[in-house]
Amino acid sequence: MNAPEPLALYVHWPFCVSKCPYCDFNSHVRDDVDQARFRDALVADLRHEASVLPGRRLGSIFFGGGTPSLMPPHTVAAVLAAAEDAWGFVDDIEITLEANPSSVEAARFGDLAAAGVSRVSLGLQALDDAALAFLGRAHDVREGLAALDTAQAAFARVSFDLIYARPGQSLAAWEGELARAIGFGTEHLSLYQLTIEPGTRFATLAAKGELAIPEGDDAADLFETTQAMTAGAGLPRYEVSNHARVGAESRHNLTYWRYRDYAGIGPGAHGRRGGVATVRHRKPENWLAAVDRNGHGTQSEDVLTAQERASEALVMGLRMTEGIVVDPAFVDLAAVDRLVAQGLLMRDGHHVATTEAGILLLDSILPAIARD
Numbered sequence: 524m525n526a527p528e529p530l531a532l533y534v535h536w537p538f539c540v541s542k543c544p545y546c547d548f549n550s551h552v553r554d555d556v557d558q559a560r561f562r563d564a565l566v567a568d569l570r571h572e573a574s575v576l577p578g579r580r581l582g583s584i585f586f587g588g589g590t591p592s593l594m595p596p597h598t599v600a601a602v603l604a605a606a607e608d609a610w611g612f613v614d615d616i617e618i619t620l621e622a623n624p625s626s627v628e629a630a631r632f633g634d635l636a637a638a639g640v641s642r643v644s645l646g647l648q649a650l651d652d653a654a655l656a657f658l659g660r661a662h663d664v665r666e667g668l669a670a671l672d673t674a675q676a677a678f679a680r681v682s683f684d685l686i687y688a689r690p691g692q693s694l695a696a697w698e699g700e701l702a703r704a705i706g707f708g709t710e711h712l713s714l715y716q717l718t719i720e721p722g723t724r725f726a727t728l729a730a731k732g733e734l735a736i737p738e739g740d741d742a743a744d745l746f747e748t749t750q751a752m753t754a755g756a757g758l759p760r761y762e763v764s765n766h767a768r769v770g771a772e773s774r775h776n777l778t779y780w781r782y783r784d785y786a787g788i789g790p791g792a793h794g795r796r797g798g799v800a801t802v803r804h805r806k807p808e809n810w811l812a813a814v815d816r817n818g819h820g821t822q823s824e825d826v827l828t829a830q831e832r833a834s835e836a837l838v839m840g841l842r843m844t845e846g847i848v849v850d851p852a853f854v855d856l857a858a859v860d861r862l863v864a865q866g867l868l869m870r871d872g873h874h875v876a877t878t879e880a881g882i883l884l885l886d887s888i889l890p891a892i893a894r895d
């Protein structure tokens with residue numbers, strides 16, 4: 524009999540030094556965090572998930588945030604020890620941590636690696652001091668690149684994030700910035716176009732007409748240049764915003780996009796286990812109280828219908844260049860063929876993927892092909 528498929532574990536750390544004006548992630552600024560209480564609560568939340576999802580080994584773990592590089596390394600080590608004890612690890616487990624590139628955090632990279640982290644995703648965001656100030660970041664380019672150097676020495680695998688399509692950013696300026704980024708030689712890059720998220724400071728500015736981001740053809744030109752340059756450098760896109768050398772993709776994120784099971788612990792974490800959607804309490808204090816009360820931080824558990832699962836799998840899978848295998852019960856193949864004729868989708872039997880033009884119109888493609 525085949526061994527069950529490895530499971531992915533997401534661990535959310537909800538604290539940041541300051542709130543960036545574009546960010547709508549579940550992140551909170553607190554003067555004081557009760558570290559021992561948080562560590563124990565994460566371990567309890569993890570043990571609960573393992574008790575309802577037994578018999579699987581972990582193939583990947585991802586510490587996301589917020590700013591997980593603010594986690595005390597001994598908390599990371601405690602979570603990893605509990606995870607190995609509860610589930611066990613596959614031999615080449617991928618353990619990623621999202622890090623902000625400040626000097627204080629870079630000083631901890633050695634301890635985080637010693638705790639078991641093997642891959643880091645560094646939030647550089649820009650290679651231009653004025654842009655970093657505009658994005659409300661606590662670091663400048665010099666400090667960010669020093670952290671990148673430290674990360675490349677400390678971890679086996681390094682990726683970093685950049686935000687492009689910023690207000691007023693010309694195509695030539697982005698080409699220069701991206702060429703420099705590629706030159707640092709990491710195996711993976713996450714390149715996000717700036718989006719205005721509801722409820723953020725940038726959304727308020729945009730509503731007042733004080734902030735405008737490139738749209739339409741300008742945004743498409745920036746996207747297409749990004750694809751050409753990264754592909755030319757051996758880091759092709761494998762998901763809307765993610766680029767890697769072949770074999771260096773984020774195995775953890777592939778789990779989401781391929782719509783496989785993952786456990787999610789910590790404030791606001793989502794999980795999918797056997798067709799059940801799990802959500803943790805979002806506010807750190809409410810999550811802690813729930814763990815004290817119930818032994819876990821779950822806020823809701825919903826059984827998804829086959830239709831809901833199919834539409835989630837579609838939304839996730841079409842983000843990837845590898846595409847998906849569709850079930851005609853849930854996808855209208857005639858509608859797919861109309862989009863193939865328009866050059867937006869590719870189809871080989873039941874295997875469907877988007878073209879480069881199609882990925883830019885994903886939001887309108889999905890409702891057009893999904894059956895109700």
Ligand SMILES: C[S@@+](CC[C@H](N)C(=O)[O-])C[C@H]1O[C@@H](n2cnc3c(N)ncnc32)[C@H](O)[C@@H]1O
Nearest residue numbers: 545546548588589590621646684715716717718
């Ligand atoms: C969980 S966040 C940040 C992790 C880490 N705290 C940091 O700031 O580097 C993951 C990434 O999403 C991207 N991101 C967040 N909000 C965004 C937005 N509104 N538009 C584009 N990219 C965004 C940033 O590149 C960020 O590094």
Ligand code: SF4
Nearest residue numbers: 539542543546550589
């Ligand atoms: S972008 Fe990162 S550092 Fe900034 S608020 Fe969001 S999670 Fe925190």
